Amino acid sequence: MSQSGDPSAGDGQPVWREEFAIRTADERYVARRQFTKFMVLTSVGMFVGNLSILIKSWLWRRPQYAPQVVAGASELPVGGVKLFTYPTEKDRCILVRLAEDQFVAYSQKCTHLSCAVYFSAEAGRFECPCHEGFFRAADGAVLQGPPQRPLPRIVLEMAGDQLVATGVDLQEEG
Amino acid sequence: MQSPGEPRRRRSLTVIDGAMSMILVLLVLQMWLLTATLESYLAGHRGVATPAAILSGILFLGCLGLYGFVHGADRAAR
Numbered sequence: 001m002s003q004s005g006d007p008s009a010g011d012g013q014p015v016w017r018e019e020f021a022i023r024t025a026d027e028r029y030v031a032r033r034q035f036t037k038f039m040v041l042t043s044v045g046m047f048v049g050n051l052s053i054l055i056k057s058w059l060w061r062r063p064q065y066a067p068q069v070v071a072g073a074s075e076l077p078v079g080g081v082k083l084f085t086y087p088t089e090k091d092r093c094i095l096v097r098l099a100e101d102q103f104v105a106y107s108q109k110c111t112h113l114s115c116a117v118y119f120s121a122e123a124g125r126f127e128c129p130c131h132e133g134f135f136r137a138a139d140g141a142v143l144q145g146p147p148q149r150p151l152p153r154i155v156l157e158m159a160g161d162q163l164v165a166t167g168v169d170l171q172e173e174g
Numbered sequence: 175m176q177s178p179g180e181p182r183r184r185r186s187l188t189v190i191d192g193a194m195s196m197i198l199v200l201l202v203l204q205m206w207l208l209t210a211t212l213e214s215y216l217a218g219h220r221g222v223a224t225p226a227a228i229l230s231g232i233l234f235l236g237c238l239g240l241y242g243f244v245h246g247a248d249r250a251a252r
Binding site for chain 2: 033035036037039040042043044046049050051054056057060111149152170172
């Protein structure tokens with residue numbers, strides 16, 4: 001009997017015959033091989049995803065924000081709090097006067113699930129009421145709770161008697 | 175009646191199953207790596223992107239190597 005197709009698959013069998021196996025054991029081979037191929041393709045997809053994140057991180061540039069007057073230095077007593085928005089109207093921030101000459105400002109969004117944090121003057125820390133995530137007032141570092149990252153810090157500068165927000169520091173490690 | 179190549183095929187199937195399980199483990203690891211990297215990137219931690227991409231590449235090469243092994247075992251069994 002003559003055979004059509006490419007007889008390069010071994011034993012003089014055409015390649016297509018491998019994919020249409022008659023024996024059950026042969027059929028299992030085909031199913032496994034195809035499934036393995038599918039898994040390797042998925043692995044390629046994951047690798048490409050990681051590469052795209054890497055390329056995006058290379059292309060990323062730190063955004064520049066316009067300076068904005070937040071408050072007058074004499075406006076707040078020690079332990080006093082003022083809420084403001086920066087850099088856009090949707091970004092709520094919190095300014096605290098920790099000492100006579102120490103002002104700190106952070107994004108008010110908890111880094112866990114974005115609940116609004118508030119300043120606890122007695123404990124000297126920022127507290128998130130949703131899941132009890134606490135942040136150190138001096139640097140925004142996580143003290144306890146589910147948040148994994150510190151609060152984004154608003155960079156402040158003194159211009160005469162006025163406090164001016166000039167940028168946002170995400171306090172990233174890498 | 176059992177064909178003469180049947181025990182060899184069965185052995186190969188076991189080997190292929192083992193390799194597939196290892197690929198599956200690598201794939202799950204790679205999925206976790208991708209989600210963790212994306213989470214960190216969106217949180218502003220861009221430093222993790224490079225080691226994560228390298229590790230993902232190594233995992234992919236591992237998958238590829240195992241696939242080559244499966245392919246070879248498959249061929250040998252035939």
